[in-house]
Amino acid sequence: MNTDIENLFKDTVLGHPVGLFILFFTEMWERFSFYGMRILLILFLTAPMMSDNPGWDWPREHALALIGTYASLLYLTPIIGGWIADKFTGYRMAVVIGCVIMTLGHAAMAFETTGSFYLGLALLVVGTGFFKPNITSIISEMYKTRESKKDGAYTIFYMGVNAGAFFGMMLCGYLAENYGWHWGFGLAGIFMLLGMLQFLFAHKIFGDVGAAPTKKVDVVFHEGEDTSDPEVVKEEVEAASKLNPFTTLDKALIVLSSVGGLLYLFNDPLEKIGGTSMLPFEIMGLTGSNFIVLTALILFLVLLISRISRYIPIVRDRLVAVSIFALFTVFFFAFFEQSLGSMTLFASDYTNRELVGGAATVFKIIDGLLTTIPLIIITYVIILIFKKTFTKIGLSNVMLAIAFIGVWGLVIYRIYDKSFSEELRVDATWFGILNSFFIITLAPLFSKWWESKYNPSAAMKYAIGLILLGFGFAILAYGASDIPSGAKTASVSMIFLILAYLFHTMGELCLSPLGLSYLSKLVPARMIGFMFGVWYLAIAVGQKVANTMGGMIDKISEQYSLGVFFLIFAIVPVAVGLVSVVLNPLLKRLMHGVR
Template sequence: MKVEEQHAQGSKGEGIDKKTIFGHPVGLYILFLTEMWERFSFYGMKALLIFYLTKYHFFSDTEGNHIVGNYAALVYALPILGGALADRFLGFRKAVTFGAVLLVLGHLGMAFEGFQAYYTDGGTAVRDEFAIQCFYFSMGLIIMGVGFLKPNISTIVGELYEQGDSRRDSGFTIFYMGINLGGFIATLLCGWLGETYGWRYGFGAAGIGMLFGLIVFISGQKYLMGKAEPKQPQLLRSRSILGISNEWLIYLLSFGGVFVCWQLVQNHVVVGSLLTITSILVVLYLIWFIATECTPKERGQMIVLIVLTLFTVVFWALFEQAYTSMNLFADRVVDRMTPYGEIKASQFLSLNSLFIILFAPVFAWIWIRLAKKNMEPSTPVKFAIGIILAGVGFGALVIGIQNANELGKVAPFWLALAYFFHTSGELSVSPVGLSAVTKLSVPKIVGFMMGVWFLATASSEYIASILANIAHVDTEGGIVADTKVALGAYSELYSFLLYAGIITGTVLLVLSPLLRKYMYGVK
């Protein structure tokens, strides 16, 4: 899963409760547990999503990939709006609480399965359309909930520390471990429950986890030291044009936004069109801004940032195969039987979180050691390494396919190796990229550029779903009839992604000296 650390600016003002645990504010651990349970619910649900669509409601691979892509794209687009509303009106505490409530409702709503699809004598799939619409509406609640919670809980972490506080980085590291601990537990537990006992149990467990997170956050309010309150409470209480307070107007409009997301998640073409139009408008604005508002130094740095942002689209489009094609690959062609029982396909996703927990400190140590020797790679080189590693991960899967056993099954080692390479690539791109946004952006639009970064991520999620369709396989009730045909389809996709990653990363590697020149000393 993505490295989701986001450094925020400190805040002035005195706290309400300044107790500490292991030298850090108690509020940090409240946020740690809240985020752990939120990520538990998010990744627990996401791990089951493609299987629920293809194996319970009998969606085709193409339909399932599109829905997952729509969902993921919207999840990464909405935090731009949620962050802006929190900063201008709600404050971070209210935004996180409201987002958590929406998430609880959404995850618990997904526990309603309806009846499983079945085929008529004519071969037509009959689905429970009411259950499917409940599912889409629940996804709309989750999308809107993430939009309010995700950008703002990270900001509260930063608000707990004053400017220049040396504990800030270690505080974010602790918080970051909560993200991956939640993801690790979720993909093991929710995946096992959903695939063993029924989808409602996996989705329900995700909802219960989010409920725990909401309870923890509400009960720990006093430990946030007053740093998450609205900046202008009088503006929030003011009457809107509808005669209700601005706060309730925001909640009302947000529920309206849930209905919009409900419809969008079902329409791949509309989501793609909105992303395209938004991206074009953003590019046009940036061209104008760079040409008219920037000094030569700022112009160079902004161009470098835009180039890096475009290259991250390629990385995430490769990386996010985990929740579509790689999940189906694990289910259909990986030999998952062990002397201790069967590994559920969704449980392989836990390897990403496990590898992050194990190797994030190693990567941090490597960068520090290289910096001391004046050998640390520049940001473009780190990006290039990350993209190449993502491509190499697919190379591991291609080798695994070529060495499938007589039954057409691939050894799980190759999938684990792919996740290792992908996670290594992630650690070279994601935290470095978030840092690059803050260092290369013109200060007055750094918030906007962070939004552009998440817009690029949203676009990559959409592109990932289209790429996954290269490996679409015909199924009967979610079951592949011919494993060897499936192997051929996955080999075609992963060979393409192998070369796409290596070639794109190499191009960036070649461009890196030029990009570094226009970074004007920024590492």
Template sequence: MENEDTLFGHPKGLFILFFTEMWERFSYYGMRAILVLYLIAEVTSEHSGLGWTSGEALALYGWYTMLVYVASIPGGILADRVLGQKKAVMIGGLFLCLGHGTLAIDSQMAFMIGLMLIIIGVGLLKPNISTMVGGLYKEGDERRDKGFSIFYIGINIGAAAASIIVGLVAAKWGWHYGFGLAGIGMALGQVIFMSGQKHLIGVGDKPSSIADPNDVSIGQLFGNLFKAPLQMVITAVLMAGSVYVLVMESWGYGLLFMFLSLVTGMMLMIYQDIDKIEKDRYVVLLLSFILVIVFWGAFEQAGGLMNIYTEQKTNRMVFGMEFPAAIMQAFNPLYIILLGVPIAGFWYRWKLMGKEASSLFKMVIGLMIMGSGFLFMTAASLEYERVGESALIWLALAYLLHTIGELCASPVALSFITKIAPVKYASLMMGVYFASTGLG
């Protein structure tokens, strides 16, 4: 990196990216905390919402969450091939500011447009600002891991603050004030990023002029598909089923199944193209994608089903005051800040004892612990059926286990993929990972 100015032993650019991402996550998690609550709020209530059913609200939340993750794939490709990470982050931040600003308008059409703008913005900003953090350090720099840890703390500070502050504002003054406050947070992040450019010289300025010769493009992969009759027939049958669902049942699920059919075709082609050793690893990789789908599908209930349960069935009285349901979204980031270092230390001590756990083992353990959290929600439901409301402690305990599971599984997932993915399909496998996260 050209600029070697440091602060607390790290490049000053790290702290520009720290605060940019902190405010971006403030905007994202602030909006996430109140999204389904706004959708299900009665049109005639004091702070009117859209009056949707819980099922409709959860369906929109699911599609929105999936598209946010999947948008990271084209966002990363655009940055790598056309824009460079820095411009991608700038443009993504602009889309986010526009999106959150649009959500502040009291109109259902504005609401939908705002969500689409946010999806585009997150897709451009999220994967590329993380890449820029890595670009601050030279290869082999021992500070890199600690730099990412500092960056991760910023994410969770933003998420925790958003759930509390935006939740309170939305409950006190109305949903659109909450959305607007989330937008102000994103605007602050954009200002910080733009004003800190002198500390980011040489980081993410230009796209990669030459692609890795080992990488295989999606176009090449589809070209190979048409040369393999069996794989082509399987893909065609799946596509035909997708078209049927698209026409006869639901356009949304039809498009989803069509996407999955194409991914299946690509996965089959990759399996045919790799050697025996890589085939064994590839099967393990595909199993890990199933774990990813299950894990994040359950984990993301925090912003959906668990959020609605908190609003409708949980006693939120603490010291004589009733707290808004959205505030309970702060449990997860606060637990991460408190438990991140101890859990990392546990695995490190485990390694020193000669019992180093594999990445897949950590992912499975994380999934089991996270799933155990729903046992507390079962207890909460039983209490609700018995007395008409459930205690807040059940929710706190459920989020605790969800967070411990996340801290076991999430940090190792990306590293695991880069270790065992076939070399020439590494970039594509990373994209499939993000898509799997979104599908969950």
């Protein structure tokens, strides 16, 4: 394996192996497809049937119930996909399987029939389960002997994520809103296919890195050594985790809580959209669906507490800290993920997107620069890759070239299409690209902050992130304050939405990229799979809660106002952020020196 890793580092671009950039572009096209399709969901499902671009005319609550279940499942299937890759397929084959399944999913959605739509969502959920955890695992394996370069590698890879999201939402949204939903869904599928072919034709460059697993031999450690040595502490923690195997009761609790959670996820949209229930009963005044999800939550908490309590004190304390951070993560994503739900609806129905005269001209210039400058930079990187690898993986390079020629063509056509009229209507999906743009521009500043002497503790980072998130919603609440109760449309200045995305992104940079980093530092190796599952579960719960709360937009805005709706979303994150400040001293003690 080391020989294959050394071979990878013989051909480098910008100081990193070409293989990293193969993964960069594979992830970029997957995120292009994922975000390009996902931002269309709420608009397509709620668009009136009698319109220039007819949708399914669903009530917002129904649409967000379905989207919430879909988004939750996207964070649950990677737990299974990662396990399958570890045990059977290897990371590279899992990525290919995921790409194939997702390509079929996007293709199914382009038909816009009821059956093909649901089939497409199901295939995307399964495909993401194979793809999401395993492409990052390949990077981890590539840099086993280059730990000092790993942070830089993940930074480059993370830029691929955001570049894909940026262009996917911009171009799929542009085609869908201006030419028809099937064009947007179809474009997502085309680039997913090109991303898969680009990765598949480059497989030989990786050697055995990410190949199917071989039988591994466990190393046994012993307790009782000098705890002043970090390596000895690591071994002690490892040993302690081996003394806490999963019992029959643990496994039963996992199965029961999983089944209960999945029943709720599937039953919620079925109950709201179809008017039928898989759980047609009431217990103690609770509907069957609510009773099942509360029971599943209680069983999972029993499992978590019982397992944590069986560890030695230092491990137990750190796992308690991780669990508290996971709870904060639920709250964060429950509010942050309004971006592809209620905030997209706000952009579509309540924001003044008409620009004329000088304002339209300024927007066209800014939009053109936002679009072309990143493309020029990425194209330069592609040229460097071609120089290094065309003789080795020429077919992969051809697929990459076709994809980028397609993106350049669409970008030029989009700029041309919008350039000749004095009036301009900004696409509702355009606002979705702001998160990716702000991440790319602000991430270096936050990275410098974390490396400085002013680097705050984990709990304070969570607090800052949650408070910034709440502040973004406070800006939206102020902007929506004059909208009367029950209004279905309005014309609020777009500056409020732009500022909200800015503060939400700053909050994300304080919290989201750090979660997995703290998880890897605080959790013993033998427990990391289970706690990664807990972490993904926290995000999945946050996704479902986000869309459940977002589905209340009509009820709250009719009874009170849209300003009150967003004010709720402002107050709760700030309150939770202040709780994190109060818990800071306790969490520091529980982390036992980990920063």
